[in-house]
Structures are given as C-alpha cells and as structure tokens.
Amino acid sequence: MSATVAPALDVRGVVKGFGAVRAVDGVSLAVRSGEVLGVVGPNGAGKSTLVNIISGLVKADAGEIAYRGVPIHRLSPDEVARLGVARTFQIVKPLRDLSVIENVMVGALFGRRQCRSTREARRIAEEALAQVQLGHRAEAECRKISTGETKKLDLARALAMDPDVLLLDEPLAGVGARESQTLIELIVGLAKSGKAILLVEHVVRVVWTISDRVAVLHHGAKIAEGPPKEVAADDQVMAAYLGERYIREVLQRPADDAEPGVSSDGDGGP
Template structure:
C-alpha cells in the first residue's frame, strides 16, 4: 500500500540521550493519526524530524513516496507539510488577516500577488471562524482564537499534511469540543493530520489510529480504544510495575 507519509527505522540522539530509537510509522491519505506519550517520550522530536527541523541520525521519511529526510523546514513546507505549535506565536502587531496572508507566501503554490493572497486568506478565516476578527491585532486575541489563528496560518500554506502540536492544550471543555469539530473539518477538506495531544478525550474524538511513544520507542499502535487499554501504555503513563500485578 502506498502511504502519504512513512517513516522507517528513525533514530535521533542528542549527545548520550536517545530521543528517537527505531521508530517506524505510516499515515494514509485522509487519516488522522494521534501521537501520545508521557512528557519526554519523543513526540516533539518526531515532529521536528518530519518537519525538517532535525535530520535523523539514520532512517528515512517519505512523503507521497518521495524521500524528504532532512530536507529542511522551507523545502518540507513547499512539499506540503505544515505545522502548528503548542505555544502560539502570532505577529502581535499585525492583524489576524495579515498573519494569515503571510502564510500564502510559503508552502505549495504561493499566491501570485497580494490581491490573491488576501482573497485566499479571507477564505481561510471563514473556515476557521475568525472572519469577524480579521482586522484585530493578533496580540489582542484570547487563547481559543490564537489557537484558531495558529491553525489558519498553517492552512494558508495549502498543506496536504498537517502536524498539530497540542492545539487543544489550555482549552475548556466547550472549546475542546469546538476544536475537535474544526480538526474533523480540516480532515474532511482533504488534509491528513498527525496530532499530538495529552487529553485522551480529544484523541478518542478525532483519531483513526493512535501511536504511543515512551522513552523514544514506539510501544503501541492501533485504534484509540485498543491503545488506551494496552498494559504497556498504562504502565508508561502511570509508572506501574507490571511484575507487581502478576
């Protein structure tokens, strides 16, 4: 089977710390893959490898069958991978619209001129529900709207694959429900997604499959329901000694 995204035998160390060790993964077109694990498990490092921030020490990453291993952030973005960050960093003095317009200068098929960039940025704002706030400086937005803007900047690059890093962190239950619906709308628009989340409710709500990292190693993969019942996952999160329960 041809996969949209595939990683094979990935390794990444920082000095004596093995951040990622022998990790394999794949993502089908139209799929949402949840990526979970305790703090320090290697989730962000894996995102950085996919996005071109880091080059793996060994192993390969392919997008639509093309090797993108260590291609660099700008090249990876042009190939169709966009990323959001847990800590949002909009340009605070620029308007919401101007922040999204900047995204049209990057990624696949950048806008040919400013007029086209503005039209397409308006479309993105309608999609994420920020049209009414497009003239507001981004620094004045509340958390949920900053999260929406972070997503909008990524969508403006016209990605085929979106990496979402804890887009629901810090949100209340009502906001989490709205964010979950928005992520599903992104998927329904034809964009595949890998999402890092700590909240199981969110992962269960959006993911087709879930992959679990612990200590830089993949310890489980499967449906969300199967993964949360996996003894290895429970031990990784709760620090249980399985021998004590035999």
C-alpha cells in the same frame, strides 16, 4: 500495475539523540490521506521532537521520511512546507507586529499555494480564518489576541498553505472547552476532506475519540500502535503510560459524554 498508493507521510526508523538521551529511538509511523493518527505519550516521550524532525527543523541522526513517496528528511523546513506539509506549534509564535489576517496570508503566499498576489492571499486567509471561526478578529493585532485565539490563528495559517499533511502539535492546549469542540469538529472534517493528520495532543480523550489509529511513544520509542480500542485494551501499555486510574475512570466510561479539556493523570499540559 497494482502498486499500492504510498502513504501521505511515511516515517521510518527515525532516531534522534541529544547528548546521552535518545529523544526519538527508531520510530516508524505512516499516515494516510483521510486519516487522523493520534500520537500520545508522557512528557519527554519524543512527540514534539518527532514533529520537529518531520517538519525539517531538527535533522534526525538516522532514518527516513517520505512525503507521497518522495524523501524529505534532507530538505529544509521551507522546502518541506512548500511541498505540502504544514504544522502548528504547541507554543505559537505569531508574527507579532502583523495583524491576524496578515499572519495567515504568509501561509497562503509561501506555502504550497504560492499565491502570486496579495489580494488572492487575503481571500484565502479570510476563508482559513472563517474555518477556525476567527474571522471576526482578522484585523486585530497579533499581540493583543488571547492564547486560544493564537492557537486558532496558527491552525488557520497552516490551512492557508493548502497542505496534504497537517502536523498538529497540541492544538487544544490553552483553548477553552467550547472552542475545543469547534477545533475537534474542524480536525475531523479536514481528515474527511482527504488530509492526512498527525495529531499530538495531551487531551487523551480527544485523541481516542477522533483518531483512526493511535501510536504510543514512551522514552522515544513506539510501544504500541493500532485502532484506539485495541491500544486501550493493551493493559500493560496503558498502565505504563497513562496510569491505571486513568483507564478505570476515563477510558472505560461511555465515549459519548466526552468532555474535551480532561487531561490524563500527571500528564496535563500547561
């Protein structure tokens, strides 16, 4: 009777090749409810492909993915989404001809909540927009908002779906320093409220500060996983991935003067 609770998200031995390149090479990861798993790695390490595979957009060549113990790797993206796995995009594709709030309503209507009425969906969308502090732009047209605002919009749409698992693909890219701080606090709060969060992020300092565990991908394979301090102490891994200067100058400074917006060496996002 003492069965262990299945992780919210369980990725096992996932492989994906594009031609001769193995973009994801046998990666296994597990994210439990209430924790943030940071996934880091240089460009081309396979982070985004992994998120695409979990969300069902890309089919893996091999491996299994389970959500609360239920296999999801053969489901279509909308089925995965309706079960309770929501994602955000590195480059957001908002529904351009709709207003900000209508975009978020789509999440409330068709995500796990399956709101039957648009009035109810609007109320949930308003809450989600307030959570990401975008309430004041609710009626704005999507094509007229800034890059930072589209990132918040994307997160609000994912939240409106009422997910158990959140896949955040670089939620801070293109977001200003102050707004980043808001989003970081929100992500931490979401994990505390019981959501399982897989965070892919270029701003390594943020990943190190807010992740409970960190997984390092390199050439599609996982080369390290563990609590941030342990992974950071793995000199070989860190040298291979981050460059020694980064470790010297950034990671070994006290954590409390963390500035979001600092990017790792040669690895800075757009």
